[in-house]
Amino acid sequence: MAINTTSKRRTALSVLGVITAAGLLAGCGSSTPGQSADDGNANADGVTTVQFWHRTFTPVENEWYKNIVKQFNESQDEIKVVDTEVPADAWDQKMKAAQAAGKAPDVYTFSASITDAVNAEQLHPLNDIVPQDKLDEIIEQAQPISQIDGDYYAYPLLLEPQTVLFWNKEILDKAGVDSDNGPETWDELLDACAKIKPTLASxxxxxxPASDAVTFAWSSVGQQWNFAGHTALSDDWTAPDIDNDGYRDLMSKYKELWDNGYMAKQALAAYVEGKDFGEQKVAFKVSGSWMMSEIGSDFPDMLENTGVGAFVNSENADGRGATTLGNFRWVIDAKTKNAQAAADFLTWALAGDPDLLVPFFVDTQFTKVPVRTSVQEAVADDEAAADAPWSDIVVNDIIPTAIPEPTYPWDVSLAVGTAMESVMKGAATPDAAIGTAEKAIQTVIDRDSLADKAPSN
Structure with missing residues (x-):
């Protein structure tokens, strides 16, 4: 199951088989946060306590986190890991408070830009505490979100496309639109919508699709690359780079969806969830690969009626993909007093025996991609893989051309997302929106001295 970067196949998917995965929604289940990291020093018995925080994910993910900590603690008697599950909606507030008080956990899950965190001196370098051969196992697609100029600050658990196209085969068939092969370009998508709209019920x-500034900010990065051949900053991070035909064209495509009534004026469901698709309110849904888990658990009758493929391309994409490559990583706090013990746990759990990771990817229904080839192969060998044919599409058709999340500050992405929303809704022309975004981006460049922080590679 190693990623095949030469694969160009695009295929529709009739999803077959039975899926038992729980839904994706992040708010389900929580536990009371544990003791602070201050308590994590060696006790009288010489056992070092390591505090580990992770967000509340799906029930099967939460169970994997619980079990991986339990297995590590049972595997040796020198380190005790204390697992704390933090509700997703409380994560930012709790983490910021802990960091401000100097009580951040030793190890924690992380999904933001490592550049911002490294510049804020929040992350501990991994090169001297995680074996180099373990760092070398991280596949090429996961390198940009793990290290800066060869200095590692995070170890990824997974990669997952944030922009995948799902379609209702029955609705497309009714409109005379090919449901075996989804649209490959924006023009094909718009043509399909023109045929589908008259056949739809009230x-x-x-x-x-995405429809608000914040969602555009993180989900459209791949589309920006797809249309323009680059993202929002010049290579040396000295200036914005969005005043071009690529960005104008991308913004205009969403305005066509809006103006023609192809999308709802008020979102029918959050971008990250599949309720609107599962309830058959839309012919096409744009979301992350994770949505397949929700369809399988909450809308099993839709399985055989669902097509899956890469998101549509600009006519000038020249092989560039259109999805942002999401991820989740583990990091070690810069101020930990137990750096090596924390690294030993991280290495054992994420960079050790592939069989420890297989349950995570199987139980999340093959909607996420391992960052080590050995783990990819072990997951592919699991007998349940035959019931998840969409995994091959994710791994071979989408991931190889996906664009990693940018390492520049979030405010740069938000400026682009705001421009995209304002053009889509007719609040500003592309020229005006781009001008406003350029000013906002330049402010970030000057404020954060980005020219001094641009990655060399």
Whole structure:
């Protein structure tokens, strides 16, 4: 199951088999946060306590985190890891408070830009505490979100496409649109919507895409690359780079969806969830690969009626993909007093025996991609893989051309997302929106001295 970067196949998917995965929604389940990291020093018995925080994910993910800590603690008697599950909606507030008080956990899950965190001196370098051969196992697609100029600050657990196209085969068939092969370009998508719209019932729409500034900010990075051949900053981070035909064209495509009534004026569901698709309110849904888990658990009758493929391309993409490559990583706090013990746990759990990681990817229904080839192969060998044919599409058709999340500050992405929303809704012309975004981006460049922080590679 190693990633095949030469694969160009695009295929529709009739999803077959039975899926038992729990839904994706992040708010389900929590536990009371544990003791602070201050308590994590060696006790009288010489056992070092390591505090580990992770967000509340899906039930099967939460169970994997619980079990991986339990297995590590049972595997040796020198380090005790204390597992704390923090509700997703409380994560930012709790983490900021802990960092401000100097009580951040020794190890924790992380999904933001490592550049910002490294510049803020929040992350401990891994090169001297994690064996180099273990760092070398991280596949090429995961390198940009793990290290800066060869200095590692995070070890990834997974990669997952944040922009995947799902379609309702029955609705497409009714409109005379090819449901075996989804649209490959924006023009094909718009043509399909023109055919589909007259066949829809009241309350149904052609597509449910991103529709607000914040979601555009993180989900459209791959599309920016797809249209323009680059993202929002010049290579040396000295200036914005969005005043071009690529960005104008991308913004205009969403305005066409909006103006033609192909999408709802008020989102039918959050971008990250599949309720609107599962309830058959839309012919096409744009979301992350994780949505397949929700469809399988909450809308099993939709399985055989769901097509999956890469998101549509600009006519000038020249092989560039259109999805942002999401991820989740583990990091070690810069101020930990137990750096090596924390690294030993991280290495054992994420960089050790592939069989420890297989349950995570199997139980999340093959909607996420391991960052080590050995783990990819072990997951592919699991007998349940045959019931998840979409995994091959994710791994071979989408991931190889996906664009990693940018390492520049979030405010740069948000400026682009705001411009995209304002153009889509007709609040500003592309020229005006781009001008406003350029000013906002330049402010970030000057404020954060980005020219001094641009990665050399």
């Amino acid at each position: 309350g149904q729409y052609c597509i449910s």
